[in-house]
Amino acid sequence: MSNWQPSQINYTPFFVRAYPKRSSAPFAATSPRCSRPACLIQCILVSYWEDKVVLVTGGSSGLGRTIAEAFAGAGAKLVIAGLEDEAVRQAAAQIEAAGREALGIQADITRQEDVERLFREALARFARLDVLVNNAGRSMRGKVLETTPEQFRDLMELNLIAVVRCTRAAVPHLLPQRGHVVNIGSLAAKSAARWVGAYPATKHALAAYSQQLRLELGPEGLHVLLVCPGPIQREAERLYPLEGVEEIPERARRPGAGVRLRAISPQWLARAILDAAERRRAELVIPGRARLLFALAQLWPTLGDWLVLRKT
Numbered sequence: 202m203s204n205w206q207p208s209q210i211n212y213t214p215f216f217v218r219a220y221p222k223r224s225s226a227p228f229a230a231t232s233p234r235c236s237r238p239a240c241l242i243q244c245i246l247v248s249y250w251e252d253k254v255v256l257v258t259g260g261s262s263g264l265g266r267t268i269a270e271a272f273a274g275a276g277a278k279l280v281i282a283g284l285e286d287e288a289v290r291q292a293a294a295q296i297e298a299a300g301r302e303a304l305g306i307q308a309d310i311t312r313q314e315d316v317e318r319l320f321r322e323a324l325a326r327f328a329r330l331d332v333l334v335n336n337a338g339r340s341m342r343g344k345v346l347e348t349t350p351e352q353f354r355d356l357m358e359l360n361l362i363a364v365v366r367c368t369r370a371a372v373p374h375l376l377p378q379r380g381h382v383v384n385i386g387s388l389a390a391k392s393a394a395r396w397v398g399a400y401p402a403t404k405h406a407l408a409a410y411s412q413q414l415r416l417e418l419g420p421e422g423l424h425v426l427l428v429c430p431g432p433i434q435r436e437a438e439r440l441y442p443l444e445g446v447e448e449i450p451e452r453a454r455r456p457g458a459g460v461r462l463r464a465i466s467p468q469w470l471a472r473a474i475l476d477a478a479e480r481r482r483a484e485l486v487i488p489g490r491a492r493l494l495f496a497l498a499q500l501w502p503t504l505g506d507w508l509v510l511r512k513t
Contacts, residue, residue, distance in 0.1 A: 249479050251276035253378075254327045256319075258310055258367060259337030261288035264385065264433055264467050268334055269303075270296065271471035279303040280323040282310065282337070302327075310337055310363040320370045330374040332478070334383040335364040343398035353399040360403035361410065368414070372423060379422040381478050384411045386429045391486070391495045392509060415483060424481045428474055431488060434464040462488065 255272045259265035261283035269279050273296045281296075283289040286307035293305030304326050308315040324330065338360045341352070368382055375382065389397065390404035411427040419425065465487060477485040486492050498505025 249275075250475065253277045253331035254280065254323075254329050255332040255334065256280040256282065256323055256330060256371070257334040257336055258282045258363075260334070261285060261292045261305070263435070264470065265334070265336040266292055267467040267471045268336060268474060271468070271475055272332070273299070273301040273303065275475060277301075277332070278327055280319075280327070281305045282308045282319055284309060310367055311358050313366060316363075316366045316370055319367075320374075324374065329378065330371055330380065331378045332381045332383065333367060333371040333375065334385070335367055336383075336385045337363060338385065338403075340387075340400050341398040342396055344396060345398065348398040353402065356399040357403050357406065360400075361406045364407060364410065372418065376418070376421055376423055379424070381424045381426065381481075382411075382414060383426045383428060383474060383478055386411075386427050388429055388431050388486070388491055390427065390429050391491070392498055392505065394509060424478070426474070426478050426482060427484045428470075428477070429484065429486045429491075430465055430470055431462040431491065432464045433467055433470065436467070 250272060253272075253276075255269070255277045257265050257269045257272070257279065260269040260279070260281035265283075266281075269281055269292065273279055279293065279296055279301065281289050281292050281303060283292075283305075284307065289305035289307055291305070293303035296303035304323065306319050306322055308319040310316055310319070320330075339356060341348075341356060343352070364384060371380075371382065374380075384407055386407050387400075387404045389401040390408040393401035393405075408427055408429075411425050414423065414425045470487065473485060473487065486495075494505065494508055497508065
């Protein structure tokens with residue numbers, strides 16, 4: 202269960218570092234109001250997410266819940282989708298108790314009928330959609346040759362096919378708003394690693410799908426952001442246990458499969474995602490220096506492999 206408190210949320214857009222639209226709101230920053238013209242301009246700019254409708258899959262726990270809370274802190278209305286009915290209702294109720302609108306919907310997004318119901322209920326409540334955050338996903342561990350075709354298929358169903366289902370349902374409603382699709386990937390979307398089973402294959406596929414969306418629908422006004430973070434700090438146990446940890450080295454059981462990178466604060470990452478979406482960036486890779494590894498791996502695969510082995 203999240204330890205989140207409304208007072209912890211403090212989203213500030215990239216061009217305004219501390220200025221609230223409504224200083225009395227539960228989620229607002231604490232800077233005082235100002236009547237100067239510059240402050241009035243900032244007040245207008247800070248409202249980008251105000252009253253926008255955001256749907257977050259896997260939004261009842263972990264990073265998804267933190268992202269939902271960050272959007273709520275910025276003034277958005279939330280639809281939180283997840284597998285556990287009580288968890289999604291509790292997450293939505295906590296946001297509503299802090300003065301924002303939220304709707305929790307239980308849905309298994311690997312099932313087409315659940316996806317159709319999810320969007321039907323969301324649109325019935327809010328009548329529009331501005332942002333889809335495809336956050337729901339699952340990691341795993343295991344040696345690649347010991348990962349069965351069935352395990353590849355199951356993980357691909359959640360980490361890619363479910364994203365396709367939700368995106369197809371969302372895009373007709375996002376395009377009129379020049380809305381956003383935010384796909385939560387991983388550093389594994391850019392570079393594979395040892396002992397993570399089918400996970401890199403599913404995230405590489407997500408990266409390719411994100412690029413296709415940008416190329417085909419970007420000219421029509423859709424913004425697509427692929428988020429590729431390293432290991433993320435966990436404030437609670439996983440909602441579902443990590444699979445495939447029995448036959449791999451102990452270090453590979455840790456977050457990030459043992460990659461030697463500092464864990465990322467989920468609150469910091471959520472704010473960075475909101476900033477990147479507002480800027481309509483194509484990708485957000487954290488840590489940024491990982492992009493050098495990805496570039497080198499494309500130019501010299503053997504060197505890229507050597508660098509990955511050193512990091513794990």
